[in-house]
Amino acid sequence: MSPANRSGIGKLPAESTSFVGRRRLLAEVKAAFANTRLLTLVGPGGVGKTRLALRAAADLRRTVHDGAWFIDLAGQEDPHLVPKAVITGMGLADKSGQWPTSLLVTHLASREALLVLDNCEHLLDAVAVLADVVLKEAAGVRLLATSPS
Ligand SMILES: Nc1ncnc2c1ncn2[C@@H]1O[C@H](COP(=O)(O)OP(=O)(O)O)[C@@H](O)[C@H]1O
Numbered sequence: 001m002s003p004a005n006r007s008g009i010g011k012l013p014a015e016s017t018s019f020v021g022r023r024r025l026l027a028e029v030k031a032a033f034a035n036t037r038l039l040t041l042v043g044p045g046g047v048g049k050t051r052l053a054l055r056a057a058a059d060l061r062r063t064v065h066d067g068a069w070f071i072d073l074a075g076q077e078d079p080h081l082v083p084k085a086v087i088t089g090m091g092l093a094d095k096s097g098q099w100p101t102s103l104l105v106t107h108l109a110s111r112e113a114l115l116v117l118d119n120c121e122h123l124l125d126a127v128a129v130l131a132d133v134v135l136k137e138a139a140g141v142r143l144l145a146t147s148p149s
């Protein structure tokens, strides 16, 4: 997975095939962030949630000063490790001995960022708890989550 940092800070995987259609849906996702800071894309596997989230994030990253970040939670089995997975995905070194959630919130508190949390299905409670803290403590952060219906 190569970082696609051509325009803006952050880390999104490059799209390896061209993005087809979905113009209206893409516009809706982007427009939704004018009114909310947390959006979840829900739908059956294979319907295109990850691609839509990635494309929306790529388009929106110019609007967030500290960039758009993609965190794939698919391989994460332990809900307790969700905050750590997010800080690792954002390249935040965990040297301080701080709790991952504290480290994340401290880092994000004064920043503007879009975090894509892909494949949240098996971790919904843990992601909801983390999202709650982040949205409260980091006013400039927006979250785009995906989960199957
Ligand atoms: N708009 C699109 N244009 C091109 N390919 C797409 C598009 N949406 C999905 N795909 C392709 O279809 C497959 C499934 O899409 P994906 O986003 O992974 O679905 P989901 O995350 O809902 O399981 C992937 O190979 C993806 O690249």
Ligand SMILES: [Mg+2]
Pocket (backbone or CB within 6 Å): 049, 050, 051, 118, 119, 146
């Ligand atoms: Mg997916």
